[in-house]
Amino acid sequence: MAGMPRLGPVFPPVPAAVSMPRDGAAHSPLPFEDTPTTARIRERGRILLGYRQTAVPFSYVDAHDQPMGLAWALCQRIVPALQKAMGMSELRSTPVRVIEQMRGPLVRGDAIDIDCAPSTVTAEREQQVAFSLPYYAANVRLMVRRGAGIEGIDDMRGLRLAVVQGTTAERLVRAQHAGTGFQLLMARDYDDAFRMLRERRAQALALDDVLLEGLRATSRTPHAYRIVGKPLADVPETYALVLPKDDPAFKALVDAALAEMFRSGEMAQLQRESFHAGVPPHGHSLALAPSADVLALWEKGAAYGAEQEASAKSVPQATSPAGF
Known part of the structure; x- marks a missing residue:
């Protein structure tokens, strides 16, 4: 954004109550305490996911008017992680079509819980909404x-x-x-x-x-x-999912699910599938490989929470006195 600095990736620490096992689902070793966002989700019994109609290859609709794309696929993996973290037997998701200019007001108004579309992280937008770990970069x-x-x-x-x-x-x-x-x-x-x-x-x-x-x-x-032409900015745009502001515990749950996708290679697999899919109405595909900037984001995202895990493993285990 002209006149407004773009934010580099910022990775907050993972709360102690959130961890990500290798099966890709978040769980709570401690009793789960609802955040403002999860409380709304629990009350509804469903999560509201925003999507775009034409933001190929991240968030768009297929020939049957169903959402698809990389950002949408990420949200489909995050929902089961949230369901498990919240201890819910079922968590339905409802797609909500969003136009570019309305994503902020809809998130702030609790009309959507996660905006599953390409949104650039900027300082101005961070005054209104929160962002997940970034998952893509563009110019x-x-x-x-x-x-x-x-x-x-x-x-x-x-x-x-x-x-x-x-x-x-x-x-x-x-x-x-x-x-x-x-x-x-x-x-x-x-x-x-x-x-x-x-x-x-x-x-x-x-x-x-x-x-x-x-x-x-x-x-x-x-x-x-x-x-x-050359890029119109000196640094790439970074994309992240848009989340409700002032709910860091909910953001941590979403970020933990994303980080596991970065670590497991699932992010790279979803990128290949999304970018090689035939795009309506003529079935052409992008067939784009991730850039060096994208790979660097994935590598940094994979390190989210690694310091806390390493620290926990390094704590000496209590031992019994000899002969006791």
Whole structure:
């Protein structure tokens, strides 16, 4: 976000009451004490999970209008961990469709418990919501039609640039708007922005590169589009699940489940499955390997809680006096 520093991954310590066994489910060695969020979940008997309609490959709908994607898959693994930690015999999940601009208000208003979609961690957003351990990284770049003669944002003078309202991409391109002199077109969501580019109402679309790859995969002719130019920010965007603010114990439960996925290799497996899946409506896939930035996030996420585990193992065990 222009004018606002991006936060690097911050990994709080795991509470003593939360641990992650190798079966991937959280459990409580001590009696579980509800957090504000788990109390709401327990009262409802279900957890409310936010998703997007077009945020390929992280959170979108299939041909039957059912949520899918990497972020959605992560939440499907987190729910059983929460269920076991809370000692519930059953925990149903209810998908809630969310548009980009409403994720914060819906989390703050308890209308969703976890937003299972790509959301960039920023200092401004952390004033309103909490974030899980980050699970992906991307860079804001431009997508153009092949043959447009545009190689970066400096070539956009006098042309039209589409951007989704409320995204960090909007903040970044606004910072260069006056100096470059392009016309800014505001879109409601990712699909609306891509439609502007397809219909030639815009000559370029600014968004995170992995989301641009996802939009390109939804086209009948993906190779008609190119992702060009250097990143519009000096550091990558980091994605995390959006959680209720001021409930660190709930965040710790979610983070423990994610950390086990990082450690076990399940995160890498889910990434491969999600990115190689055929994307509606034409069945194209992204087939993208995780970048060095993504791998570094996974490695750091895998270390979450490791210090506490090592410390517990190093405590000397009590021994009985000789001959007693």
